[in-house]
Amino acid sequence: MKKILSFAGSNSSTSINQQLLDNILDRIQGHEITRIKLTDYPLPLFGVDLERKQGFPENLKKIHQLIREHDALIIAVNEHNGGPSVFFKNTIDWLSRLQRDFLEDKKILLFSTSPGKRGARSSLEYTKNILTRFGGEVIESFSLPSFKDNFQDGKITNEVFDIGIDDVLTTFVHQIDE
Template sequence: MYMKKILAFSGSNSSTSINAKLLRHVVKKITSHEVTSIELSNYDVPIYSADIEKTAGMPSPSVQLKNLIDEHQALIISVNEHNSAPSAFFKNHIDWLSRVDANFLQGKKVLLMSTSPGKRGAKSSLEYVRDVLFPRFGAQIVESFSLPSFGENYDETSNELTNELYALGLTDVVTNFEQNLLN
């Protein structure tokens, strides 16, 4: 069995991000591959502007992040949602990465997740990233998972999903993702 390198991060810049909590929960379940987790907020970049790009070039954190993505065969990303869309923080990073390399996700297998306090589990953001944004940059979305009503379905003390149906579904998603990486 050939172990793959997976890069994991949340699309949120909140220190109390529930998407980061879901991500940490999933990363613990990965047993067959090497996972590197990062905080996207450690890669500080200005709001994308063609003027900034023209005068200052690419922000070095975007280049560093793109190089880090290159070093991994797969990604696990938990996207947050603000007003039914990916957060401006996350989208800004994607905008800069796409300027560094328009195919920065080419050949990358992705497990995409989302959660929210509400009943839709940030599905609008997840669907946009899964169906529109990431395929445009070459990503292969292998699996996706949305956890609705985070506070009702996740116990922050035990760091476990409390809803058996969602827990089984997430286990299936993670297992399928890991198996797909072996192909």
């Protein structure tokens, strides 16, 4: 049994990416899943002067330790104006300062959604590229477009997208089991 850490990159209490993530996590069997909310680990806006003056925040060390304790990560990536939210990017920036390869040997599954037809695909692609710089291996990714049209009452209503998510999950679970 592998240990999987999961979180959404959003700081919204009504995050649609968190809703999608919850649906996805409920499908995984046979692994220990830790669900966290990054909002429970607030970090100041990164700055070199702040780091120099105050060092690394305790919440950063807690997030880093959680990542180290898990074999894999499942992350739901939100999008603001074509990129990841400042909230999520700030977390990545801090983690990369604490340890450059903070994702070393971690297998990663990424999901995204948005109200629009692209399903936060730009943010998803950016995140796929940036996480590999820090040692992570992105096994699979999936973008769910038009959230309000394809997700209701905690379920994906479009059968094609639902099957697609199952396929991505199957591949991911197979890879972390190796």
